[in-house]
Amino acid sequence: MSSMEERDVGVAAAPGSSSAGLGAVGAAVEAAAGVAALQEEIGIRREGPEPHQDEPPKKRVRAPEGESGKLEERLYSVLCCTVCLDLPKASVYQCTNGHLMCAGCFIHLLADSRLKEEQATCPNCRCEISKNLCCRNLAVEKAVSELPTECTFCLKQFPRSSLERHQKEECQDRVTQCKYKRIGCPWQGPFHELPAHEEECSHPTKTGTELMGILGEMDQSHRRDMQLYNSIFSLLCYEKIGFTEVQFRPYRTDDFITRLYYETPRFTVLNQTWVLKARVNDSERNPNLSCKRTLSFQLILKSKVNSALECSFLLLKGPYDDVRIKPVIHHHSFSNDTNETEYVLLPISDSVECNKLLAAKNINLRLFIFQVQK
Ligand SMILES: [Zn+2]
Ligand SMILES: [Zn+2]
Numbered sequence: 001m002s003s004m005e006e007r008d009v010g011v012a013a014a015p016g017s018s019s020a021g022l023g024a025v026g027a028a029v030e031a032a033a034g035v036a037a038l039q040e041e042i043g044i045r046r047e048g049p050e051p052h053q054d055e056p057p058k059k060r061v062r063a064p065e066g067e068s069g070k071l072e073e074r075l076y077s078v079l080c081c082t083v084c085l086d087l088p089k090a091s092v093y094q095c096t097n098g099h100l101m102c103a104g105c106f107i108h109l110l111a112d113s114r115l116k117e118e119q120a121t122c123p124n125c126r127c128e129i130s131k132n133l134c135c136r137n138l139a140v141e142k143a144v145s146e147l148p149t150e151c152t153f154c155l156k157q158f159p160r161s162s163l164e165r166h167q168k169e170e171c172q173d174r175v176t177q178c179k180y181k182r183i184g185c186p187w188q189g190p191f192h193e194l195p196a197h198e199e200e201c202s203h204p205t206k207t208g209t210e211l212m213g214i215l216g217e218m219d220q221s222h223r224r225d226m227q228l229y230n231s232i233f234s235l236l237c238y239e240k241i242g243f244t245e246v247q248f249r250p251y252r253t254d255d256f257i258t259r260l261y262y263e264t265p266r267f268t269v270l271n272q273t274w275v276l277k278a279r280v281n282d283s284e285r286n287p288n289l290s291c292k293r294t295l296s297f298q299l300i301l302k303s304k305v306n307s308a309l310e311c312s313f314l315l316l317k318g319p320y321d322d323v324r325i326k327p328v329i330h331h332h333s334f335s336n337d338t339n340e341t342e343y344v345l346l347p348i349s350d351s352v353e354c355n356k357l358l359a360a361k362n363i364n365l366r367l368f369i370f371q372v373q374k
C-alpha cells in the first residue's frame, strides 16, 4: 500500500509516472492505435494507406457527392460519429468545438483515458473531453432518427425512428421461429414462410418418447438457472449475512511499468475488516490497445481471525449504477494464511458494460458476504 499513491487518474498524471513521460507523440500513437482497434472491432475497413500515426483518425473516404449526391447521403457525413464514422443509434455527444461522438465511442475514449492516466481528448481537435465538458446534441439525435435507413431483412428504406418497430413487428421478411420451438422445432425463417412451415411442421406429430428427450435437454438448462437462484435464496437464510456498498478507486503501481488497478478503502462486514481489489484485463500491459475489456476482483480479509471463516460472497451492481452483472456466488475459507481469494471474473455481460464502469471515476458495487454456519 505504502508504495502507491491515490490520485484521480482522469485529471492529471503526477510527475514521474511513466505515462506522463510518454510525451505527446507516444500518447498520440497510443490514441491512434486505440481508435484503430476500435474501428476494426466495428468492422470499418479503411481505404488507402494507413494515416500517419501522429494524425487523428481520418474520416471515411466517401465517393465524391457534390451537387448530385442525395441530401440524406450528404447529411450522413455531416451527422456521423467522428470516431467510428457510423450514424449514432442513441445519444450523441459533442466536444466544446462541436465534434460529434456516438455514446459508445465517447464512453470508450473516457475509459481509455482512465487506463492511460491521461486527460481524455477529442480525437479531432484534441480539446479536453469529459462528462462535464461535453454535452448531448439533441438536434443531431433527432435529425439522425429522421434519416432513412435500410431494413436488414426486406432492404426497404424507413426513417430510423420507425425501423425498430418495422423490423420487430411488421416486416414480412423478419426472422421468425416456429411456434413448436417449445417442443424443439429448430426452424427459423422469414415471417411470410411461417404459416406454410407450421402447416407441415413434424414436431406436433412426434411421439411422447421423442418429446421427452427434447424436453429433458430444455429442463437441464432451466435447472442450472434455478440452482443459482435457489442457492442465493438458501444463502439468504443464513444467520450471518453482511452487505455493503463498495467503491473501487483507481490507483497506479509505482513499478517500472505502471499499471492501473482498483482498490476499495477498508470496510467492515460481519465485524471483520475487508478490502476488495480489481484489475483490468488481468493486468495486461496495455489494456487500452485491446477492445476486449474485463474486470476481475479479489476479496481480502484484513482482520486476524482465531479460526477459519468459511464464506460465500457475491458482487452485484450498486443501487445507483446501471451496469448489468449476472450474479455468481464464490466461496472461500478465510484464515490468517489464506486471507486472499483468487482473482475471479466480474461477470459483466460484455466489454461495452465494462467500459461503462471504467469510464466512471469510481466503480460502485454492492458486496454480500454470507458466513457459512458450522
Ligand atoms: Zn462512434
Ligand atoms: Zn473536437
Ligand SMILES: [Zn+2]
Pocket: 151, 152, 153, 154, 155, 156, 166, 167, 171, 172, 173, 174
Ligand atoms: Zn423490412
Ligand SMILES: [Zn+2]
Pocket: 178, 179, 180, 181, 185, 186, 187, 197, 198, 201, 202, 203
Ligand atoms: Zn416447426
